[in-house]
Amino acid sequence: MHRQRARSVACVAGGILAAALLWRSPATPPEEARQGIARSVLQLLEAGDEETDGANCHGGSLERGFTLPTGSPTALGCDQARLVVAQARAMLAAPPRPIHPAKFADATSDWLDPHGLWSVAPDAPTGAALRREAAALLDELQAPAGSGPCAAAGRLGAELARWSQQIALLFDEGIRQGEARPPTTPTQAWTLATAAPFEDGIVTRSARDLARELGREAGALSARYGPSIAPYVEAARERISPPLDPEGWSHAVLAAALRAYVPQLDAHGAWAPIEEEISIYDLGLEISPPSRMWAEMTRTALGVRIDSGASAPLIDGDVVLRIEDVPLAGMSVEQAEQLSLLGDLRPGRRTRVALLRRGLAAPIEVTLEPEPEVPTPVTTASELTMHRTRYGDGEVAVIHIPDVPDDLGDRLSRVLLRARESGPLRGVVLDLRANGGGSTDGAIAAIGHFLPGVTLFPMRRRDGGVEVERAPDIPTTRGWAGPVAALVDGDSASAAEMIAGALGSYRRGIVVGDRTYGKGCAQEYLDDEAHVGVLRLTTLLYALPDGSPVQKTGILPQLSLTLPVAVEREDRIAHALDPWQGPDVRDAARVREVPWPTHGGRVGPCSDDVVCRALRAIGTVRAAAR
Template identity: 45%
Template sequence: MDASDPGARRSLRRAGWLAALAVSALVALAARRSALAPATSPAPATWSVPGPSAEASPALPPPPDPHALSLPSGAPPGLRCEQAQKVTEFLDTELAAPPIAPLPAELAEAWASLLDPHGLWSAAPDSPVRPELLGAAPSMLGSLADRRGGCEGAERVAAVWQPSQRRLLELYDAAFAEAQRRAPAVSAAELFRLAAEPLFEDDPVTRPATELSRELGRRLGAFAARFPDEVALLEQARARFFPTQLEQLRDIAILAALRAYVPLVDPHGDFAPADEEWALYAGDDTLDSGSPLWGDVARTPLGARITSDPAPPLQVDDVVLAIDDLTLPGASIDQIEQAARSAPAHATRTLRVLRQGESRLLTLRVFDAQVAEAEPLAVERIRYGGGDRVVLRVVIPDVADTLGEDLADVLERETPGTSALLLDLRGNGGGSLDAAVKALGSFLPGAKLFPLIHRGAVTEVLEAERAPRPYRGPVAALVDGDTASAAEMLAGALQAYGRGTLIGSRTFGKGCVQEYFDDVVDGGVLRMTTLQFVMPSGQPLQQIGLTPELPLALPPALERESQITRQPITFGGPDVRSPRTFVAPPWPRETGAASRCEDPVVCRAISRLAGTKSGAVGRGPAPADSAARGARPRAGTR
């Protein structure tokens, strides 16, 4: 793959900031280095900005429907050694900056957390696997980082894990048989409690694996006695909770090691098997609009108990045992949530359900299951200056794929009769890079925007579209410490061209791009940071953020990009601003306070903006200065 040709990349989707939050949380589990090796400065770069080509570059494929996920198998996923090494080799060449290998102790801690979805295998306090992971981590790290050997570390773990699994399985089987014998004395209400009550712990796990194995046997045995025809469901649950084949255990360990390794070399990266691909999109409203079957569920030994917003005819507290052809007992929560999203739009889903008060299992069909439609952009018309001036406030909570079209529609429909526009980007964690660029066409039609940089070299310069009806009135952007990524693109381009004023507090500082690759290995999807982007002036954003011209006291951000561990070098770039001048009319000069705002902060912002003039941003450093700056590691980078 040619990194300099963005059209050649087989990317599924450029990601936003929210999807990386889960990754950041995972990285926080890893141990910090006790000492940092001194950073070395790469040679100064010479900027070469790609010009227009006579031959059109091949277009990136359209992003997939985030709901088009496969129905999982339910089995514990694994990966072969050569597949894992293929992923790490791809990381070595395609990461935006060269990776920094983690320490073995860091890998071991994250490995233990990701290996065990139940609190039964490595996370339990009596598990012999966890200490073995620490001993096997140096070898496993060499297999992943340097592609040395054949993953002997995972084989070592599997050799210790297998006898432990067999002992736990014996305890489970004994408790299962005893529960079957005693089950006639269990009431229907007690059986429902055993099936519906959560049993699994989040970290830190305190219940011994031996105790959990017996309790699983007791609960599933009671269910088997009441529903003897559910033999297949119970056999699948047993195989999922207690895999014992040596090769399967080795492959499970290899996959967990890879999933631990990727975020350690790329703070915003992750890898997921196809059966758990949903985990890559969880928490990002621009990629996952929710389950069409429920709002939330709690995983139980028998499946998933619905805790909120069931799709009719499902009810709250129903225990879902199967979705279509997938039984849920023993499946991970990621597989359960993916199963709920795996059907195409308007499909009919068949579910088997245990319902409180019912003596038999129910087979229910959810027809035309759909997630809620995306909310339109919220607008507010605010009068000020004696009431003859109107500011249109547009609240942009994230940078969804359709933001360009949505914002253009709002501007055309709502701006007539208004004096100025305020884009409220507070709390906007980003989203689609392409959508941000398209939205900027309404303010900077045809402008050169963001140089994309891979390891110090500019690979592409993004340009705004020429909107047929651009907005030409005064504009300002209200930002805060949670304004990040693609949202910083919107605000930063307005600032760099002097087209609009920034008001608020310093932004988050995420100037890197993630892409999703589904063709590195079969059966898995890789999210990785492939590029950094800089402002049109060449000013870097990564770990720095945007500083508004008009500061406004706002609640401090809980976290910033610069605080996330294992950040690469921050690159500057060339000044690519178009020579033409974009007219930036001043904000209406009025002394009267805003009449009334839904949010008092907005009224304060409008009062500060009165009479200000955009365009106080210089042309930025010369390309040579930008290159030298980008070559120096910044504070907090390694």
């Protein structure tokens, strides 16, 4: 599981991620980090002084709203890229480490090439050129703004300009071949229209072959469907071979280099241009996730094939050619996904979509109506999973928490109410296995149900200043004062570790299972200094309330179970920050055990054997202690 989803973030765009500033900080950045940091960034970081529930954001992306993608390559000037690099290095929670030029070159090549034509294909000369220029390009990015041109980026731009001209000639050659041999049946035409020419993962196909094949498919479809396809053929041509001069291509190189640089600097960091910014958000963890035109898609030669989750009147299998006035042919995955949120980009307005549909002889246009603005109903679909299991002469409630959304506190209140209404309980088990984390506010709200009002996690910024969060004072009617345990494994990370770690630090509950993932750092979203994109950056290291480190260490359960070995851990990730031992910030009067009763060997049955093993261990240890 990719740990970038385990986030603690600041304010982002359009009201969609309204649970912003999940680390609400009364402190401002250190004076040395403030130098050169944009006013909009400071507004984001200082917004916590004015917030009570994380729902208000100031400046930056909220005022801006999401941007409609154009399909053009992302481009940055030399000093724009340097400003963002300086911002990232200054705001990182720990001093930055050197970046390996070869890894930086490979990552830059990946980000530069959305198609497998420009730099990652085996025959693309730009890949080798990037490896030669990597060290010089790194030095240019890390130089102060105003220190001169980015000469290495310029040389790479000239190489790309020459190569792009070859790609254009090959594409045109393919068009002529396709026009001469159009599909002869509707089935053949539909198969060609829905084909997926781009490779996922490692690119093994030569750019020359792919350019010809894209041209052949575009030409054949144009011959079959007629002039109505011509705008999409032209869009494909311009996007697989943009008409850029060497300077324009050098700006594309710098944008790709920046996207590669930030994750090399920060294992959980990212930068995205505003036309692709949703690519660095985990929208599924929001209280009201945005609606999309599709759930899954595949790029075709002239558009996007909807694989699942089509929003009516679209249907699965449609090939979307255009959304409003923006063709999708040759568009990057990131821009196409942002375009799929058009209903949220343009709230209250109808959306025109041109598409090809099976069985039709020509493209059609449909209109998506705006969704009615009604309160989101509370349904069982939004609830956590809970089941009751025999324990001794009673039952315990086992609550499965798969991730930590912003509204976890409300969800937990509802499920605890259901659990109590179903009969007396002897304890509650929070099943946090495979929980990759999520919202810090969600974790803190959840902790308040078991430790209302206590001081929680010390958090350190780059300047050494420490901030401390406090759990909400949840009424006893919504919380749980009885025995509690947290079941964890090696995939329990970040906000999930906060929940388990707080229960363990205060001795409020038993942590049982296996050592957790060890993500003791938090990220914020920041509008970048160049005003062209968004940064996700690790700005904080946190410790447990008793000061124990989490970063690269994880939480060692009081009761260990033999569980499947986790594939990933924070301490195995390159560029992960080092552990931080914090101060003990616990409320001493609140450090006390709520003992579990013994079970006398009467546990289960359980649909999941690990749950029964955990309950047997809890009761056995309690009995031995007595």
